[in-house]
Amino acid sequence: MGIEEKLPSGVLLTSVEKAAGWARARSVWPATFGLACCAIELFQTGGPKHDLARFGMERASNTPRQADLMIVAGRLSQKMAPVTRQIYDQMSDPKWVISMGVCASSGGMFNNYAIVQGCDHVIPVDIYLPGCPPRPEMLLDAILKLHDKIMNMKLGKDREREITELENARLSLRPLHVVVPEGTEP
């Protein structure tokens, strides 16, 4: 119906964004950042039953310089927070973060002096994955959602526009409906 009809077979048409997104999503290299119990489920996800290798992710990059994805798996303690930030800074763009487990997402069951109440106090997070610990299937679901996000990421000027739009949307987000007594402010 368009230009595709007139091309010889064996030729694909796509956009640079889609091609780049497809390539990035198909070989995301996680940085080994297993902290606590969730790291064990991450370790099982790399095992034969729930296979991370089918996503091209079994090559975990121990050096953050070559890593794309930081899966913060486990509780982030106050002592570990600066290290986390440093590892995140050492990763090169484009990079994503999955905060795996409730401890990484919000402090989890440890609401105390020693645990940072959510790794998003320290690094920007793309996908939050609850669970204590999340099953490997849940982790794979989060990874697939992240792949979606990566594949649909825009490039260049469009990316900047996308970021501004997202930011504005978030800033104008109102909290969910809160029931308050008559006459008081929410």
Next chain:
Amino acid sequence: MTSSTPHSPAGASDAEAAEGRVYMVSGEDWDEIVAAANEAGDFESGERIVINMGPQHPSTHGVLRLVLTLEGETVVEVRPSIGYLHTGIEKNMEYRTWTQGVTFCTRMDYLMPIFNETAYCLAVERLLGIEDKVPERAQIIRVLMLELNRISSHLGGIAPMGLELGATTIYTQGARLRERTLDLLELITGLRMNHAYIRPGGVAQDLPPGALGGIRAFLDSAPELLRDLHTLIDANPIFIGRNKGVAYLDLASCMALGVTGPVLRSTGLPWDLRKSQPYCGYESYEFDVPVNDMCDAYGRYLIRMEEMGESLRIIRQCVERLAARGSPGPEKDPVMIKDAKIGWPAQLSLGPDGLGPSPEHIAHIMGQSMEALIHHFKLITEGFRVPAGQAYAAIESPRGELGAHVVSDGGTRPYRVHFRDPSFTHLQSVAAMCEGGQVADLIPAIASLDPVMGGVDR
């Protein structure tokens, strides 16, 4: 920079700096320069580098930081630095009831959650004075879960050990067998990890229907997988080369450093708390304690593999006992102590609106017995009271002696809980094992200790 001195071969310039003579090398043969400098007596202390390994590093079992002083490949000094996973679990437990404490302590050493729970529950039961009143079915189930967890814990140590040495197949094969144990744990407790299954007074719930069949299927398939692991690793020349003679720690050092578990048994001393100070009915099971006197990483690996085989033996005996008891139901064969002031009240069942107390139990407390209602209410809101005092219960965990020191002030919350974690004690011995050795030996050394940072830092 000054021009080449008589000491250094052509090309290397040197200068006097505050630290002494500093050589800047660009492109020459490193050996030549070092040899020449050594000859000239410039290096009194040799070439020393201080390297920071971790806390994010593949070859550490979690967030362990090692500050290494290296002289070439030789480790001159190794100082482990911990605390990167400190969670304040012990303090958190002081603000929860005794039963809720189980959900906290289970997340300490996350490879062996059942052991954490059992040590804590044994200490609480000793304080309550109900050690001999825990139902026998509960004790058999406890032993079953403990041994299952022992297998999954050893695999959780051996598989990453292979990965660190560069052998990914050990990792995948270990994960494969470990997945089967996790399936079983999920079948019985509902969770793959951090189960909160062992409670003071018994276990949370009886085995679901079909559990014994699942365990039997596992017992049929596991020995072969274990044998596969043996074939893969035991005689592998690279594995032996990297592990034999590495991380030597003899009996006197173990005693001085407080090391127990497989590391102690690799020195030739067959000390196992399951045999010497039995708990949960271990004295009635037939099993051997693997021991050898190699004192090195290879010996410890062999002991762990053997222990998994012994665990399978114990699980088989548990299954036989449970099968002999049948399933008479919670009235005749309870899994929680009958004392209404302590035992967790409800039998959970799956209803139309989800998981909750069984309809019979609700009928009992709402319609038949006011006392039962009061007990139910008090147990769920404030928990049971434990008489004042302190107790220390130690069990043989996959890593060594796991002790729980529990202090009560007579209330519904622990006054102080302290866990003597084996990984914490064993990490102290890293310096004794590795100083004077090669950098590359550090990795199998720590792997042979099998520390879990959750237990180290708590």
Next chain:
Amino acid sequence: MSGPDGTPKAGSEETHGSQAPQGPVPAAGSGDASETDGNLPARLGEERLAEPVVRMGMFGVQDTPDTSGYGGLRVHRAPGIESPRPYGSYFDEVADELGSALEAAGIGFRDAIERVVADRGELTFHVRRERLPEVAAKFRDDPALRFELCTGVSGVHYLEDTGRELHAVYHLLSITHNRRVRLEVSAPDADPHIPTLVGVYPTNNWHERETWDFFGIIFDGHPALTRIQMPDDWKGHPQRKDYPLGGIPVEYRGAKIPAPDERRHYA
């Protein structure tokens, strides 16, 4: 619980601290012939009333308006309990052996050991802190004792126990004789010094560092008493009772639940 006038009944669960409970445990039961009335409930009650008050009110009720009467509850600190002989099982042997070993070294038993408690199948020696290294060395070296393994130090902070707030608890294990024993040392908050046992049991190195980190107990003679679990520049000692849990209020839809240490509790 307690009677209406605040005096604790025998077997009351309101005792606290490491001392053995009164009432149901034989430790406070039939005593020696020399003090025939020493362990009668009335006498114990007097001793108890002489101790300072550690807890007031129940269910969070501290004062009026309160018609339940629970606001008037006054719980006194439990006095230090000493177990009468015979302790049972291998405890007597250990105590006698320790006595003779200390005597051979010229240390009086009562100089070194404040009191001995045998409770719930465990033997506890409350050691005076100045004598701790010597007592520990005797435990390790004496052939009849031979407690080769020390499984670490555990700190406990009894905030209301003025004069002996900080306790350090050592658990010893004898592989030769298959026995366990516990040593307990106390130090006041004002002077939190306890001599180190690193020279006797090197395994205590990190354990003492951890106890310093969490409780502020200074182990004199420790080669490197620094923070181990908390960041190096952390202020305060987190597991003390006067250190807050440090949580933040949890936000739900339309509600904010306070942190765990600020919620209502019943104990």
